[in-house]
Amino acid sequence: MTVKLTAKNVSKLFNDDSGEGARRLAAGESKEEIFKATGVTVGIDDVSFEVQEGEIFVIMGLSGSGKSTIVRTLNGLIPPTSGSIVIDDVDVASCSKEALRNVRRQKITMVFQHFALFPHKTIIDNVAFGLKLKGVDKDERHKQALASLAKVGLDAYANSYPSQLSGGMQQRVGLARGLANDPEILLMDEPFGALDPLIRREMQDELIVLQKELKKTIVFITHDLNEAMILGDRIAIMKDGAFVQVGTAQEIVSDPADDYVRAFVSDIDRSRVFKVSDISNDAAWVKVDATARDALGVMDKAKSDLAYVVERGVPVGLLMRSDALQCPRNTPVREVMFAEPPTISEEAFLNEVYGAAQGGVPMAVTDDDGKLVGVVSQDDIFEQLAADEEEPEAPTEETDEQKQKPAANQPASE
Amino acid sequence: MLDPSQYFTIPFDTWVNDFVRGFLVPNFRPFFRALQVPVNQVLMALDTFLAWVPMLAMTAIFALLAWRIVGKSMALVTIFGFLFVDLIGLWPDTMTTLAMILTSVIFCTILGVPVGILVARSDTTWKIVRPILDVMQTVPSFVYLVPIVMLFGVGMAPGIIATIIFALPPIIRMTNLGIRNVRTDLIEASEAFGATYSQTLFEVQLPLAMRTIMAGLNQTLMLAMSMVVIAALIGAGGLGQVVNTGLGRLDVGGATAGGLGIVVLAIVLDRITQGLVEPSDPNRMTFRQALGTLFSGQKRPPIKQESGSRAAFKGSPIP
Missing domain, CATH: 3.10.580.10 (CBS-domain)
Known part of the structure; x- marks a missing residue:
């Protein structure tokens, strides 16, 4: 196991043009105090973690905990205020636009909560989008896109439009699009959050099956601890922009770090956590x-x-x-x-x-x-x-x- | 008694006169003349072409477009409307007007879409451009003619330039709106896969904004249409001139005929461009698709509709 992605002391403050918020944060003031005094929102507060190659690292938190912000810092969609995010020797947080674009094209792709499929493109063109940006010619990218669609069982729908597919199917397309580039890291921002519970279970099981074959490094965001427990090799629980506890599902259930985690864990279906x-x-x-x-x-x-x-x-x-x-x-x-x-x-x-x-x-x-x-x-x-x-x-x-x-x-x- | 103008007046008109006659005209006349050249060339080319196409062929093309994009009834309206215009002897004037309108719309698009893209990209630019657009739209169209005549002289090209200025705001506004309204997660998705700014623009933003831009184009077209009669006052020809001549001679019949010609042209152009904006079914047809289907058998783009997709989903093979 090698470390694929390292995030070190990552912080993100919104509306902090003067740097006043960062100073106050360093001085130990709370999020609320800083917001009241300066209008600065603390999105992420000094988060560090490592993701091993081939593991599913789940970041779990309620809305507003900063989990969507942190996943966006990993591929530079939101540049962090401070800290570094290193993927294979490239610091995404500080590299040039050109280098960042290359990382996005070669190494890291993303699956979105509301699928974010392009409504004006057919399924296969959606899946082939990343390849098109790279300049892969049409025959080749359609071939790869079709292979990727086949992985999620939707190759028959290549020429449909997203609006013709159900939510679950659309998210499979989202997943196929993420996989078509053959990335090393897959970011999944609450990918199953918009699906109804039955389909969600189905997709979770399917992701586990796919992952056994693909062995991608996955950073998975969710607000559902059960989902985190099912999927995560390791889980980070996030609150107010900081990690409260990081560990395996078993560690978190059997040894919650504080009352916040304990409150979450009490609702957990333990039979799905323990082996x-x-x-x-x-x-x-x-x-x-x-x-x-x-x-x-x-x-x-x-x-x-x-x-x-x-x-x-x-x-x-x-x-x-x-x-x-x-x-x-x-x-x-x-x-x-x-x-x-x-x-x-x-x-x-x-x-x-x-x-x-x-x-x-x-x-x-x-x-x-x-x-x-x-x-x-x-x-x-x-x-x-x-x-x-x-x-x-x-x-x-x-x-x-x-x-x-x-x-x-x-x-x-x- | 209590009127300040009794004691003090501002010679505003003199100032403007001095500025325009004393500064703009002598110094920039060649520049404004040069501006007319591209407008003139496009106009001449279009006018020659439209005058060359036989009346029946032109009617057939418009009827076909109306049928494909809007429907059968609109095609019939087009045929009868054009026939009527031809029979009352106004076909050449109608084509001149069409050439003028198309020229204005072409230049409005060439200018308006890039400006719209630019202002959609930066809030600062939008804050600067927006009041200018507001002024352009609130100044009465007659008032435009004054500086236009001073700077450009009279004739077709100045008329069209006045039309362009008058009709430009909607397409800028709608391009801006269309691009800003593209869902942010789609932009994010595009960026997350490593798109450059222009890739995002051409792959995602413009195609998704196309319907709104088309709505802007429709409004621009209608504004250009409404400027036809006014522009004729400074020597732009076509149906506007027919109306003006009729008015000048108290020739009610002639003026009405010209007016009817404008109405027919306006209805046909409006319905066709509106058809591009709001097609009846959800698998909407874009302008390109409309052109594509024009010469094929189908009315709608060939999208395969899978029935029982739900069942297929459940049973789909997972490797």
């Missing part, structure tokens, strides 16, 4: 050719009432203590285990495993290769989901604990 790997516990396990005695030994050691039977790392059965006790000690576990225990992927979100949890049996947690990495019981899931509401302090401790010890005893690694 199975966040709550998985060590699993007791025996190899498939072991005997009931071995299995009981393992269970005693792990203080567990069950053990997984593992063949080359893959869970093939589940042995309960009661079953193991009832049979002769030298019976092979193969004969007394439940075959095909329920398994869930460690990458799954909790809301995806409700169905599997209905069985009442603890579930084996597996990694990408299907190997056992831990165990999750129904109770673990509900504990995690309910944690915040019942005891405000509990989740912090619990999650920290989990982070300190490795989630599983890694039979797969043998």
Whole structure:
């Protein structure tokens, strides 16, 4: 992972011709005081962050928090009052117009809240717009635009006009236009904010799928924390022009920086934030050719009432203590285990495993290769989901604990 | 008793006389004469061309335009109106008037659109230009003729120059308005993709402002039309002269005939240019599309209408 974009001490003050506002801000006066005294609006107040290559960095804030301003400083649509924004060695905040134009043409594109499609151009000409500005000839840019449209599944509409498409489709075109230039960084300014909730969900899922393939560096602006949690590899929460907290979804939910963040987080659907790997516990396990005695030994050691039977790392059965006790000690576990225990992927979100949890049996947690990495019981899931509401302090401790010890005893690694 | 002019008067008229006769005319006459040259050339070319095209051919062209842009009934109005004008013997005068109006409109466009773009770009320029436009529009059209005659003399070209000055403001205003009204997020989008100023102007602002600019053009055309009779007072020919001659001789019939000719021409030009501004369906036709469809079979530009787009959206393949 390399750093793609670095914003350092970025501030933006509107109507501050005299520099009076900047002085007062440096002296520590609040936004309101400065506005009352000088009429200067503080848009962004000394924000610094880095975006890694290939990650989705979400900036979340309510309206007026400065999130739209900050995303516009990243491609120079709004020049910051002070600070630097470095994209691959070019400081967007201070470079020449020519250099800025080149950055915009080669490296960074934008998707807008209200789509901002050109109503007088066909879909394909909209998508090819960036290429046209670069001087790519017509055949070539239409070819690339069509490929980009195909990525969002709208290549059949190439010759329609934006007004003939639904909102969701228009935003796909907006996305295709952003991708057609093959940029390294994609800025998305509340791209799904103008869509109705169902379409919004669909677009979010689609963006996740697309991102797995494209691996672009994305700066995503939203006012919806749920959306931030779903999409963001890291999330910055913004208030009054400054970042309140930056971290992963799990970090923000389990350890809110202040009451402002806590108020937001309380409404969050935790089942969409936490993954199975966040709550998985060590699993007791025996190899498939072991005997009931071995299995009981393992269970005693792990203080567990069950053990997984593992063949080359893959869970093939589940042995309960009661079953193991009832049979002769030298019976092979193969004969007394439940075959095909329920398994869930460690990458799954909790809301995806409700169905599997209905069985009442603890579930084996597996990694990408299907190997056992831990165990999750129904109770673990509900504990995690309910944690915040019942005891405000509990989740912090619990999650920290989990982070300190490795989630599983890694039979797969043998 | 209580009137200051009894004791003191300002010799304003003398001042103006001195300024115009003593300074402007002797020093700048060649300059103003030179200004007439391009106007004269365009006018002569247009006048010769319009006089050369046979009456029926011209009627057919206008009827076709009216049909494509406005509709069948307007095409019929055009045909009957032009026929009537021809039958009352005013066709050559009508064509001269048309040449004059087209010349004025061409120069208004050449001057007005760039100025409109310029003032749309900077608030300071707009603050300077706006009061000038206000004055240009409030000065009664007759008053224009005074300095025009002093500086340019009499004849066709001075008449047209007066018309240009009179008809210029709307197209400047509407170009300014049209460009300023382009949605800011579209400008942002254009800039975000690395457009230069002129790329944004030609790719985004002008095409989107085109309808408003067309509305300005329509107003400019109508103002030019209204100036026809007045400009005839200083020797501009055409239908205006017919009306003036009729008035001078108390020839009610002649004046009415000239007036009717102007009305017919005005209606046809107005409806056609208005048709470019507000087409009936949402997939509006631009001037270029109108010209494009003029010789093809379709009335509207070929835009594919997908039915059941919603269903297609749900089922669209996502890679």
